[in-house]
Amino acid sequence: xxxxxxxxxxxxxxxxxxxPVKKDYQENLDKIxxxxxxxxxxxxxxxxxxKEQKLKCVAIYAEGLIDTNLLNDYVLRNIMxxxxxxxxxxxxxxxxxxxxxxxxxxxxxxxxxxxxxNAGIDxxxxxxxxxxxxxxxxxxxxxxxxxxMRGVSEPSTETVIRGPSDGFTETLRINTALVRRRIRDPxxxxxxxxxxxxxxxxIAIMYIEETVNKSILKMVKERLDKINIDAILESGYVEQLIxxxxxxxxxxxxxxxxxxxxxxxxxxxxxxxxxxxxxxxxLVPATIxxxxxxxxxxxxxxxxxxxxxxxxxxxxxxxxLLPSFYIAVTSxxxxxxxxxxxLYVAGSRMNVPFPAFIEAFIMEAAFEVLREAGxxxxxxxxxxxxxxxxxVLGQAAVQAGIVSPLMxxxxxxxxxxxxxxxxxxxxISFRLLRFVLMIFSGVLGLYGIILGLIxxxxxxxxxxxxxxxxxxxxxxxxxxxxxxxxxxxRVPLRMMKKRPxxxxxxxxxxxGKMRQDIKIEGGDSNGEE
Amino acid sequence: MRxxxxxxxGIISSLLITGCWDKVEIEKRAFVALIGIDKFDSKDGKKxxxxxxxxxxxxxxxxxxxxxxxxxxxxxIAGKGEGESKYxxxxxxxxxxxxxxxxxxxxxxxxxxxxxxxxxLGKALASDEKMLREVLxxxxxxxxxxxxxxxxxxxxxxxxxxxxxxxxxxxLGLFIRELMEQSKRSAxxxxxxxxxxxxxxxxxxxxxxxxxxxxxxxxxIAGSAVLKNFKMVGELGELETRNVMFMxxxxxxxxxxxxxxxxxxxIGMTDSKTKMKVFxxxxxxxTSFDIEAEGDLExxxxxxxxxxxxxxxxxxxxxxxxxxxxxxxxxxxxxxQKDFGADLVQAGEYLRKxxxxxxxxxxxxxDEIFPTTKVKVNVAIKIRRIGVTQ
Numbered sequence: 001x002x003x004x005x006x007x008x009x010x011x012x013x014x015x016x017x018x019x020p021v022k023k024d025y026q027e028n029l030d031k032i033x034x035x036x037x038x039x040x041x042x043x044x045x046x047x048x049x050x051k052e053q054k055l056k057c058v059a060i061y062a063e064g065l066i067d068t069n070l071l072n073d074y075v076l077r078n079i080m081x082x083x084x085x086x087x088x089x090x091x092x093x094x095x096x097x098x099x100x101x102x103x104x105x106x107x108x109x110x111x112x113x114x115x116x117x118n119a120g121i122d123x124x125x126x127x128x129x130x131x132x133x134x135x136x137x138x139x140x141x142x143x144x145x146x147x148x149m150r151g152v153s154e155p156s157t158e159t160v161i162r163g164p165s166d167g168f169t170e171t172l173r174i175n176t177a178l179v180r181r182r183i184r185d186p187x188x189x190x191x192x193x194x195x196x197x198x199x200x201x202x203i204a205i206m207y208i209e210e211t212v213n214k215s216i217l218k219m220v221k222e223r224l225d226k227i228n229i230d231a232i233l234e235s236g237y238v239e240q241l242i243x244x245x246x247x248x249x250x251x252x253x254x255x256x257x258x259x260x261x262x263x264x265x266x267x268x269x270x271x272x273x274x275x276x277x278x279x280x281x282x283l284v285p286a287t288i289x290x291x292x293x294x295x296x297x298x299x300x301x302x303x304x305x306x307x308x309x310x311x312x313x314x315x316x317x318x319x320x321l322l323p324s325f326y327i328a329v330t331s332x333x334x335x336x337x338x339x340x341x342x343l344y345v346a347g348s349r350m351n352v353p354f355p356a357f358i359e360a361f362i363m364e365a366a367f368e369v370l371r372e373a374g375x376x377x378x379x380x381x382x383x384x385x386x387x388x389x390x391x392v393l394g395q396a397a398v399q400a401g402i403v404s405p406l407m408x409x410x411x412x413x414x415x416x417x418x419x420x421x422x423x424x425x426x427x428i429s430f431r432l433l434r435f436v437l438m439i440f441s442g443v444l445g446l447y448g449i450i451l452g453l454i455x456x457x458x459x460x461x462x463x464x465x466x467x468x469x470x471x472x473x474x475x476x477x478x479x480x481x482x483x484x485x486x487x488x489x490r491v492p493l494r495m496m497k498k499r500p501x502x503x504x505x506x507x508x509x510x511x512g513k514m515r516q517d518i519k520i521e522g523g524d525s526n527g528e529e
Numbered sequence: 530m531r532x533x534x535x536x537x538x539g540i541i542s543s544l545l546i547t548g549c550w551d552k553v554e555i556e557k558r559a560f561v562a563l564i565g566i567d568k569f570d571s572k573d574g575k576k577x578x579x580x581x582x583x584x585x586x587x588x589x590x591x592x593x594x595x596x597x598x599x600x601x602x603x604x605x606i607a608g609k610g611e612g613e614s615k616y617x618x619x620x621x622x623x624x625x626x627x628x629x630x631x632x633x634x635x636x637x638x639x640x641x642x643x644x645x646x647x648x649x650l651g652k653a654l655a656s657d658e659k660m661l662r663e664v665l666x667x668x669x670x671x672x673x674x675x676x677x678x679x680x681x682x683x684x685x686x687x688x689x690x691x692x693x694x695x696x697x698x699x700x701l702g703l704f705i706r707e708l709m710e711q712s713k714r715s716a717x718x719x720x721x722x723x724x725x726x727x728x729x730x731x732x733x734x735x736x737x738x739x740x741x742x743x744x745x746x747x748x749x750i751a752g753s754a755v756l757k758n759f760k761m762v763g764e765l766g767e768l769e770t771r772n773v774m775f776m777x778x779x780x781x782x783x784x785x786x787x788x789x790x791x792x793x794x795x796i797g798m799t800d801s802k803t804k805m806k807v808f809x810x811x812x813x814x815x816t817s818f819d820i821e822a823e824g825d826l827e828x829x830x831x832x833x834x835x836x837x838x839x840x841x842x843x844x845x846x847x848x849x850x851x852x853x854x855x856x857x858x859x860x861x862x863x864x865x866q867k868d869f870g871a872d873l874v875q876a877g878e879y880l881r882k883x884x885x886x887x888x889x890x891x892x893x894x895x896d897e898i899f900p901t902t903k904v905k906v907n908v909a910i911k912i913r914r915i916g917v918t919q
Contacts, residue, residue: 329555330554330555331553331554331555332551332552332553334558334641334643335641335673339644339702339703340703342555342560342644343560343601343603343606343607344606345555346555346556346558346560346603347556347603347604347605347606347607347608347609348607348609349554349555349556350556350603350607351556351609355554356554
């Protein structure tokens with residue numbers, strides 16, 4: 001246990017410059033106003049209390065970040081209702097606020113006494129209310145966070161037919177809750193930290209103590225600690241700052257919008273990072289195999305899961321190689337085609353003014369332009385772009401004789417095949433490499449394609465994600481060979497007794513012995529030897 | 530960073546500066562479907578009106594071969610272009626390389642031989658040993674022409690075959706390929722590709738090749754030509770060729786007619802297996818063929834009660850069929866011995882591989898010994914299906 005506590009011990013505590021709270025009410029207020037000057041969204045609600053309005057008091061909060069009902073109805077009303085006759089001091093105000101706890105509106109933990117003005121300011125900016133009372137050398141921080149947020153809705157990427165349709169939102173707390181709902185295990189830990197000098201973005205590191213690989217966890221923490229950036233706006237920022245090789249075209253960290261994917265990853269022994277203000281969370285380490293999996297592979301029965309997965313691998317080969325193969329075959333090796341096809345291709349390319357390479361490059365580039373336009377345009381128009389671009393342009397180009405009809409088929413097939421990949425980032429990588437391979441093939445034919453593939457595979461063999469080989473289990477040791485049960489085919493669940501080996505995690509049993517005591521009627525109930 | 534930049538420049542320049550090697554766009558290629566090679570005949574030149582050329586082409590000492598090539602108009606195939614469905618070009622010259630070179634000067638495309646389906650040799654050329662050896666060597670050496678193409682011999686001139694226009698399939702080469710596939714069913718032509726011919730010629734200097742015949746708008750691939758010592762020595766008829774194919778164990782299906790009583794019954798073979806053996810017995814060499822075949826009874830007589838259903842009758846038909854067939858194969862074997870003296874069935878090869886001791890004895894005079902070998906044929910034909918009658 002000592003390991004985890006050491007790892008997350010807050011070493012930064014000492015570095016913070018403290019600005020102690022003084023007894024003088026006005027001095028404290030001026031200091032805050034000075035620091036938060038020109039921040040017009042910060043509201044100062046000053047009021048006096050007690051006999052002759054002697055006790056000065058101010059509530060400071062950022063408008064829009066707090067739950068105003070909570071503040072007005074339960075906090076301010078409680079303390080303002082204090083008798084105006086008696087001579088009261090800050091202690092009784094404090095007491096009144098704590099009374100709100102009894103009403104069950106605020107939790108004890110929601111009220112903090114702080115003696116550092118900087119800490120108070122951080123609280124104000126993250127949505128808490130700060131209460132400064134006269135003649136007290138502490139300030140009161142009341143958690144009153146409440147801002148308009150998007151509800152849990154279906155994720156826009158990684159859609160599945162069978163499977164939960166809740167997706168992460170922009171709010172960290174909701175996201176962690178969505179995962180916690182799937183892992184009701186005390187060993188499931190959520191450690192929070194802040195990143196970004198100015199943005200102070202919350203980041204939650206999630207892992208299951210018994211399945212996680214400690215050295216990977218340590219690596220994650222160390223790399224996060226090294227980040228020194230002014231703002232983290234999206235999980236992509238974190239991803240790019242902690243990945244192993246920034247030169248690689250391949251994503252080395254998996255991003256997902258789905259809490260079930262995160263939960264499954266955690267059960268496998270991986271580590272999840274949830275970043276505030278974005279619905280995309282990160283999963284490390286990632287291998288090429290994990291990036292090509294979809295939760296549906298597991299939700300469906302294994303025949304279907306395996307078939308779909310094989311289909312997906314085939315699609316990747318198509319998406320990566322089809323245009324370059326077309327170029328190679330038409331320009332260099334027409335002998336490889338069956339005679340009838342070769343004659344047809346030759347005929348259909350008659351009068352096409354460009355060589356196959358230029359033709360393919362133009363068409364593929366045109367498709368990428370269309371795709372980009374489709375993404376940028378508002379939803380309703382996006383579909384129109386598909387029709388105008390795909391159908392009208394393609395048809396017109398063929399009829400004008402600028403491209404051959406086969407090329408249009410090749411482009412369309414590649415485009416569709418690329419979209420079978422569940423992970424968007426790796427699909428982009430393959431699309432990029434497609435162009436590289438097209439150049440290789442345009443210059444050297446099939447020989448060039450093989451050269452290009454050798455280059456890509458050399459790089460892939462070399463690539464690691466948090467110390468785990470990116471190509472595992474293909475670059476396997478004897479242990480990771482077992483992971484092939486979940487690569488091209490997904491074996492039935494009852495055969496997946498161990499967690500994946502590539503993480504070298506500690507607790508390896510996924511599936512215990514099936515319960516023998518429950519008899520299912522009509523059939524072999526246990527399926528175990 | 531510097532190192533990286535240099536590496537990138539190196540890779541890119543080595544790719545781009547060296548040029549695109551043998552890149553030829555597919556539409557710029559002429560897919561030669563069929564090649565016809567003939568012996569040059571001085572009367573060929575007379576047709577040419579161009580005076581200079583005529584003289585040159587009439588010069589037999591300079592011109593030995595006439596090569597005719599045919600390639601399809603791909604535009605017509607893709608439904609794009611119009612005009613003739615095939616182009617035919619011919620040229621004369623000293624050797625094949627020369628002629629192809631001069632053809633290239635006349636065709637706007639690059640000739641491409643990977644999809645060539647057949648090479649047709651005229652009889653005059655095939656009967657000339659020196660020329661046939663030259664041609665075979667040129668084809669064997671060529672990296673572009675595969676071993677799966679068909680080398681055929683036509684009794685007339687090869688260019689007549691190329692000039693035949695079929696109505697069915699516009700691409701001549703494809704038509705011939707399809708025809709070959711179809712003909713395998715009737716098994717009346719030699720199922721022999723170029724690979725087999727080369728191997729057989731290398732091993733025993735004998736081979737059979739399919740024979741192609743043409744009329745105005747029709748082809749027929751039937752029978753075979755026999756090559757011995759690198760020249761054509763004779764032809765085998767359709768049925769004889771079929772029998773040879775039985776000896777080669779290359780039969781997929783065929784029909785044999787059997788005369789039972791006063792009926793001629795066709796039996797459609799569906800499966801056949803041949804085992805060849807060569808052995809020495811009482812100082813004489815025997816070649817034996819054990820053929821096990823299965824077939825269907827395909828025709829009898831309308832309203833003959835009982836007979837085909839009768840087990841005894843079927844056995845009788847089987848027995849007669851086997852006997853008839855044995856005789857036919859024996860006759861063919863003897864014809865090969867007598868007419869050509871050529872070891873077509875590769876009995877010598879069998880001896881060399883399986884009976885090296887015997888082979889050593891006969892190796893030197895094999896050409897004389899083979900015609901004296903005896904043949905033994907055992908055929909067992911089984912009738913599996915008799916069809917349905919009321």
